[in-house]
Amino acid sequence: MDISLSQGSAILPSVSLNKSVMPDSLAVKIENLSISYKINVESKKTLKNALMRASRGERVRTKTVEAVKNLTLDIPHGSVLGIVGANGAGKSTLMRSIAGILPPTQGRIGVNGKISTLLALGVGFNKALSGRDNIILGGLASGLSRDEIESQTDAIAEFADLPEGFIDMPVRTYSSGMYSRVAFSVAVNMTPDILLLDEALSAGDAAFKEKSFNKMRQLCEEARTILIVSHALSSINELCDHAIWLHRGQMLASGKPGEITEKYLKFLNVGELPSSYEDL
Amino acid sequence: MSEAQNKVQIFEPHKSSLPPLRPYLKDFWRRREFATELSKFTDKAEYLDSKLGNVWLVLNPLFLALIYFLLVTIIQGGRGGLGGFTTLCHILIGLFTFYFAQNCILSGAQSITSGGRLILNQAFPRSLLPLSSAISAARQFWPTIPVYISIVVIGKLAIDDTTIPGLTWNYLLVPALLILLAITSFGLALFFATLNVYFRDTTKLLSYIMRIWLYASPVLWQPDMLSGWYRIILYLNPLGPILSANSRIWIDGLTPTLSQAIGCVVWCLISILFGGYFFISRERDFAVRIS
Numbered sequence: 001m002d003i004s005l006s007q008g009s010a011i012l013p014s015v016s017l018n019k020s021v022m023p024d025s026l027a028v029k030i031e032n033l034s035i036s037y038k039i040n041v042e043s044k045k046t047l048k049n050a051l052m053r054a055s056r057g058e059r060v061r062t063k064t065v066e067a068v069k070n071l072t073l074d075i076p077h078g079s080v081l082g083i084v085g086a087n088g089a090g091k092s093t094l095m096r097s098i099a100g101i102l103p104p105t106q107g108r109i110g111v112n113g114k115i116s117t118l119l120a121l122g123v124g125f126n127k128a129l130s131g132r133d134n135i136i137l138g139g140l141a142s143g144l145s146r147d148e149i150e151s152q153t154d155a156i157a158e159f160a161d162l163p164e165g166f167i168d169m170p171v172r173t174y175s176s177g178m179y180s181r182v183a184f185s186v187a188v189n190m191t192p193d194i195l196l197l198d199e200a201l202s203a204g205d206a207a208f209k210e211k212s213f214n215k216m217r218q219l220c221e222e223a224r225t226i227l228i229v230s231h232a233l234s235s236i237n238e239l240c241d242h243a244i245w246l247h248r249g250q251m252l253a254s255g256k257p258g259e260i261t262e263k264y265l266k267f268l269n270v271g272e273l274p275s276s277y278e279d280l
Numbered sequence: 281m282s283e284a285q286n287k288v289q290i291f292e293p294h295k296s297s298l299p300p301l302r303p304y305l306k307d308f309w310r311r312r313e314f315a316t317e318l319s320k321f322t323d324k325a326e327y328l329d330s331k332l333g334n335v336w337l338v339l340n341p342l343f344l345a346l347i348y349f350l351l352v353t354i355i356q357g358g359r360g361g362l363g364g365f366t367t368l369c370h371i372l373i374g375l376f377t378f379y380f381a382q383n384c385i386l387s388g389a390q391s392i393t394s395g396g397r398l399i400l401n402q403a404f405p406r407s408l409l410p411l412s413s414a415i416s417a418a419r420q421f422w423p424t425i426p427v428y429i430s431i432v433v434i435g436k437l438a439i440d441d442t443t444i445p446g447l448t449w450n451y452l453l454v455p456a457l458l459i460l461l462a463i464t465s466f467g468l469a470l471f472f473a474t475l476n477v478y479f480r481d482t483t484k485l486l487s488y489i490m491r492i493w494l495y496a497s498p499v500l501w502q503p504d505m506l507s508g509w510y511r512i513i514l515y516l517n518p519l520g521p522i523l524s525a526n527s528r529i530w531i532d533g534l535t536p537t538l539s540q541a542i543g544c545v546v547w548c549l550i551s552i553l554f555g556g557y558f559f560i561s562r563e564r565d566f567a568v569r570i571s
Contacts, residue, residue, distance in 0.1 A: 022288050022290075037568045045478060045479060045480050046479055046480055046481040047481050047482060047485060048481055096400070096567065097291065099402075099403050100289060100291050100403035101399070101400065101401075101402070101403045101567045102567050103291060103294055104291055104293050105293055106293055108290060108291065108292050109291040110288060110289070111289045111290075111291070115403075117401055117402060117403075118401075119401045126321065126325050129321055133321055133324070136317065137321055140314040140317050141318075141402045141404060143311060143404070145313060146317065
């Protein structure tokens, strides 16, 4: 597979990224992407605090977080890209920016196809409602029509291995495993062109894990693209055909999953970056 | 799957200005079913454990109207300009209508911060969340109209000298008035929802603001009670012209005045344009602010 990666390259001329410069072979094209945002150092963001500060003539204390720094990445259709990195490396921010949830500060992201996200398990679930209701809501939130999602509800319930009748029970009666399996099933059954999974591979037991891996392989055979963020390095090795390592917002390495996870693991064990990365 | 979902999407840096409005509004319209269903499911979850269910939605403003009626009657010492039953009807329809706006504004203001996890997981026009609250408020409002009509019919049969009008053509103007009220309230909900993302105690403050807003609106008092320069209060209040026109139709049986009609349309436009601009120009930062 051909994932071209570069980092720290000069800002491209301001050519608008549109269909003419977004090759059909690419699912995602990231150009010189930087994402930074200001976080409020104040404990509570309230009108009361704002007025108190204003009365004392103080300004709000903010800190700028550079979550992703100058990242360039081309991801072809049908590839499975693993993203590894320590906490705070910018992995989730990158996923959210590809999903269109967080805007870039610099650079551009081009996405060619329908995205389905599972950026945190069970997000948006209302525990008072039944599994069926939550599946419908999840589908509608990701842009499907009610008819489209209703036609897939039983397949989703079946994929999630829910015991008989549980699909119409309130989600608060579900075990944590059932809960995660439903969330995972909703994301993978939305027939996405691009599937973004953030720490979602831990759903269910060993049997469900095998089933979910098979489903993801099937999606790849259908030329769908998957981006996986996970701390489960063995899963990255098993599923992905390419991997990148993010560290403090920068891409340190890219290559075969085995090589990348080995380097990352070494870093985790030794606690120091390889000498070739120290300048980064 | 729709075509819109399959096309190439480009995400670029933005300043604090509006995104391209045409695709935004197209996406907003395409996903309106999400807002409708979210509203249905939220209401369903809320009243799942209540035996009386959504009957409370009618009982609550009804009881409040009775309390306010007693209060107003005691304060006026029976010297009110209108008959007792007419005063009750004025408070009832005014309160029912005001509650529609209040529910829309209050729950809309909380919709972004309470939908935080959804915002962090999915990309969609965020204005669908306040829209969902507005749909819930409308669904809670509809049943109060037959309740009001039933009370009027019973009252007209039981009390001979009531001045409440019977069937008139003016009632045909009520849907137009309610549409203007819905748009005005939705615009205000967009404004307060944005403010609540930046200042999390906005909704707490808003509950007091709504109480003052109720007293400053022609709900517990009739618009005719104000004279001279005091009448400007009716027009400085975004809900004032609509509530005055509403009372004129339901209680006086008359067509709204020209100044009321202009006031309704002007506040509706100010509210939706300003609230919409404030919300849409900032909604791309919501995920950062909420996380």
